[in-house]
Amino acid sequence: MIPELGNFSLILAFALSILLGIFPMVGAARQNQLWMGLARPLTAGVFVFLSISLAILAYSFVTDDFSVQFVANHSNSMLPLRYKLTAVWGGHEGSFLFWTWMLGGWMLAVAIFSKSMPTEFVARVLSIMGLISVGYTLFMLATSNPFDRALPLSPADGADLNAALQDFAFIIHPPSLYMGYVGFSVVFAFAIAALISGRLDSAWARWCRPWANAAWAILTLGLSLGSWWAYYELGWGGWWAWDPVENPPLITWLLGAAMIHSLAATEKRGVFKSWTVLLAIMAFASSLLGTFITRSGLLTSVHAFASDPTRGVYILGFLGLIIGGSLLLYAIRAPILKSEFGFGGWSREVFLLANNLILVVASAAILLGTLYPMVYQAVTGGDLISVGPPYFNTIFLPLVGILVLLLGVGPVARWKKTSRAYLIKQLSKVAIAALVIGVALPVLLTLGVPLTTIIVTVLACWVIFSLLRDLQSKIANKPDVWSGLKSLPVSYWGMQLAHFGFVMTMAGGCLTSIYSVEKSVLLDPGESAELGRYTFVFEGIEPVQGPNFIADEASIEVLRDGVYFRHLYPQKQLYTASNTPATHMGIDGRFFRDLFVTLGDARNQGAWSMTLYIKPFVRWVWIGTIFIAAGGILAVTDKRYRRFKVRQVQRAAPVTNKDSQPVVEG
Incomplete structure (x- = not known):
């Protein structure tokens, strides 16, 4: 009887998601305050009923209710309690319920922390996320219900959880990975809401940035924990295998990194509007693609969850509907996305754009290497071929090297226009110090001339010294060092931490590959x-x-x-x-x-x-990712993202927008 309550709660969450996807959106179009006001209570209702479903599934595991098919397939009476609880996300059906519950949590967070935003905009954002929830809950009810019964003859005991998943890292890796993955649905919803409303300005970028930073930072932790788990649990001694199931989260992470840098340019200078929106759509699409790969039955992997092609067809259709509709809307609304300001050839905007292009090219290269074997098998009908680490390393590592070079220049460059003389003045000593120390250290420590190690060390020193030079220039005109450091915004310290962490991860990965x-x-x-x-x-x-x-x-x-x-x-x-x-x-x-x-x-x-x-x-690989994630989270706490000025534009009378809300600026 109790599992049926879980199933009923899931049905109620589905019904409320439909209402959330319709009424606030229609209300925003008709300027109906009552219907727009339904967005927050409906969001709370979806989260509550998803929570009840998840709690009942966890209870079924704890009580060894093997009449529930999912419990029978992924638990056992001898399984320790901590793994009975985490077995909830140890298989396809439960993991997707957990995924959808995470979406409900993000929706609730948006409802709670968006009270300073216009009602019309929030209604659209929550309605879009409600439509995504409709797709997820319908998928569970139609093809992947975690409460299906093994009746009339239920097994006396369960089949047990996958042995590789009975580990501490599995307790924390999937939740962090899912939370980061699903977090990009918030940024996607913000982008689509902006396209619908026609409002894509610096205020929109400022509203969007903390959500993008939070999702990206949490996904960083999820990727890092997955790498750590593979390192010490699978027994092959490596930390990244370019597995086709591991790659989609990395693609999402790279696109997310491009997006948060593009958002900075959109907020500060009102440029890259169309590019930022496209990156938001691409990042969300890559998260759905990862879901499709792990749940379509195309691959057999410790990371894969399902082997039923019907589920893959549903997810592929959902992916096509969501992304196809988004790109169509993007094409229709393209005229409103033109940037209003220009910039010079050596400006920070140019370096951010170059950063974005490299990240997107790297994502495309990984996507090609991941999907090519599947496409080849589908077209030829032959055996599944593999694209191994040599392909990925050959393409990815040079791009990372170029990215690190830009990482040393971008933060030092100025917005709108930067003279070459200024950059040379700022970075000439940095370059000399990086070359001297980057060459001297490996030579002295190895008593040889290890060229690859020298390149890695020079690049690492280049970025670190550049960060220090930028910090020095920003506090140069302050009365003293302490007051200068205190005057810097929290988001700046977040950027410094994240860039330092990236360099540490890069150096650790390269050096351990060379000297292991x-x-x-x-x-x-x-x-x-x-x-x-x-x-x-x-x-x-x-x-x-x-x-x-x-x-x-x-x-x-x-x-x-x-x-x-x-x-x-x-x-x-x-x-x-x-x-x-x-x-x-x-x-x-x-x-x-x-x-x-x-x-x-x-x-x-x-x-x-x-x-x-x-x-x-x-160890530097994972320590560096901790710095990256800490930088992202630190940036979220910047008070500028929670401070909105309300202004009244005076003409003959105060001007308000269509829903009678004051005009809001970031």
Whole structure:
């Protein structure tokens, strides 16, 4: 009976989403204050009923209600409680309910934090998000209902959660990834509402920027956590595999990064209006594309959720309807999107545009490499081919290098017009210092001339010194350093943090790829293997009993330069309910390097295979993403985004807009 209540709540959320998608939109068109006023209470109702559905599904997992088909497929009575709760998003149906609930949460946030905006605009934004919710909830009710029953004969126990997902990172990775993904629907709704209303000015950009920054920062954390989980859980020693299911979030992230930079230009200078709107549509489209890839049955992956092509057809149709309709509206309203101001050839606008083009080209290259194998298989009917890391690295890495070069110039350049003499004056010493230190450090540390390392170090120093130079110039005319630092807006510090984090992630990824070493060995108890400065002594295997698995745990003594350093304990696990093997790595993580041991299979007479890794600078990849996300969140807190001036334009009488609201400026 309780699961039926969850299903009924889902139906009510669907019905309220329909009302939300119709009445406020029509009310905005007819200037009907009552109908526009329904937007916020209807939004709250959608969120409440989605929350009830999600809570009931979680209750079904906690109580081991295996009469619910989804619970039977993704849980087990021996599964620890924390994983029973997170199994809610461990499969297709539950994850999509969780996704839709996240959309309801973003909708509610917009309803709460938009009271300073015109009623007409907010009504349109919430109505557009309501229409998206209609599509999501209809998809669940029609093809992917998480409350479907396994009746009349329900299983005595469940099939268990995927062994690779029974991990702490899985508790926090999908929520952050979904929250970032779905957050771009807010920016999409703002863009479409602006196209409908014909209002696309600096005030619109200022309203939109905190939502774009928040979604992008949260997606950054989601991507980072997914990379970290793959690194220590899957056992291959890498942090990014260019997996076709991993790539769509990266595409969304790149397009989101382009959009938040374009929004800055739209707010400050009233330029790139059409480009900003197009980026908002593209970012949302890429999030839907990621949904299609993971739920269409086209791919088999630990990240993929569904194997029913019917679901893929629905999502593809929904994608075509939403994006096709958006692009049609964009084409119709294009005349109102013309920029009103020009700019010079060396201005900050030019560097932001170049930044945008590189990010979009990188996104297109990743999209091509991701979709080409699927298109090839569909056209030829042959086996699914793969596009591997060499393709992505060959195209992506040079673009990142160009982006880093621009990253050092853009913040220093001025709006509208910047003279070359000014840029040379600001950056000549920066360039010299970056070259000297960037060359000297690798040469002194390696006693060689590692060209790739030198390039990476020079680029990193270039951006860091440029950020410091920009900071110095901004506080140069202040009475003292402290008052100068305090006078800078929070969004500026957010930009500095994000740019520093990007450079750190870039440097960490490149350096760990250059200097990582590995060695596969077969050791008997008491034998050892050397790798770099370290000696790994295999002491033997002990059995371990987990809550729902059994494991063989290796004890490995690590010596550094012949002196005891620490022990590592990698495991080979077997989950008893599903009879699924899994691995648990032995990792010693430090700021400058990781030691990483993967336990393989038992061989004759007690010998075990294992792989040893030394991975310098790999932690910088994730530390850098923390700085990026912190920068994005810090920018959201800038009070300028929550402060709106209300002005009355005086002619013969005060002028108001059509819904009798005062004219609002950012």
